[in-house]
Amino acid sequence: MAQSPSICPALLYEDASAAIEQLTKAFGFARHAVYEDKGGRVVHAELTFGNGMVMLGSKGTGGEYDKLMADAGPMGVFVHVDDVDAHHARAVEQGAEIVMAPRDQDYGSRDYMARDVEGNLWSFGTYEPAAEAAET
Numbered sequence: 427m428a429q430s431p432s433i434c435p436a437l438l439y440e441d442a443s444a445a446i447e448q449l450t451k452a453f454g455f456a457r458h459a460v461y462e463d464k465g466g467r468v469v470h471a472e473l474t475f476g477n478g479m480v481m482l483g484s485k486g487t488g489g490e491y492d493k494l495m496a497d498a499g500p501m502g503v504f505v506h507v508d509d510v511d512a513h514h515a516r517a518v519e520q521g522a523e524i525v526m527a528p529r530d531q532d533y534g535s536r537d538y539m540a541r542d543v544e545g546n547l548w549s550f551g552t553y554e555p556a557a558e559a560a561e562t
Contacts, residue, residue, distance in 0.1 A: 431477060431478050431479050434472075434478075434479045434480060434481050435480050435481070435501060435503045436480070436481040436482065436483075436491070437480065437481075437482045437501050437503075437546055438482065438483055438484065438485045438491070438492060438495050439468075439482060439483075439484060439485060439543070439544050440484070440485050440486075440544060441484075441543065441544070442467070442468035442471060442482055442483055442484040443466075443467075443468055444543050445482060445542055445543055445544065446460065446468065446471055446473065446482070448520070448522065448542055448543050449473055449480070449542065450473065451520050452516060452517045452519075452520030452521070452522040452540075453475075453505070453513070453516075453517060453522070453540075453548065453550070454475065454507075454513065454516060455473040455474065455475045455480070456473065456474050456475070457471070457473060458472040458473060458474045458479065459471060459472045460472075463487075467484045467487075468482070468483055468484050469483055469484065469487060470482075470483045471483065475505055476505075476506065478505065478506075480503065500544070500545045500546045500547060501546050501547075502546070502547040502548075502549065503546065503547070503548050503549070504548075504549045504550075504551065504553070505548065505549070505550050505551075506550075506551065506552070506553065506554055507550045507551065507552065508552065510528045510536045510537065510538055510550060510551060510552055511528055511536075513538075513550050514527070514528050514538045514550070517538075517540055517550075522540045522541075522542075523540055523541045524538065524539070524540050525539045525540060525541055525547070526538055526539040531551070531553075533553070534552075534553070535551045535552045535553035536551060536552045537549055537550065537551030537552070537553070538550055538551070
């Protein structure tokens, strides 16, 4: 990864190891770093996809982020992919829960959506947000 991303979604899981397995096998993420405690529980992990990154860890570590996220709901994350249908096929092959099959959107993107092992919503599509946002 040439340049670190400016924004990294961060998620907590009951079973972060299972989440890492699904995100890498079904959705094509790559392990960048995985740190475990002495008991083998994932304390912090970084997974990359293209020039983006998601950080994740295990619930119940007692850390500040863990405490603040205790009552939070599932998170949604969008990931740009070039070939939605091939990406979708991989996710289906790995048993991912698909909640919206690939479809063409009015705004020009082709997307599909899936839930991960703990209910977080992942959208994969061809939409590419512009690097420069319009001033409001």
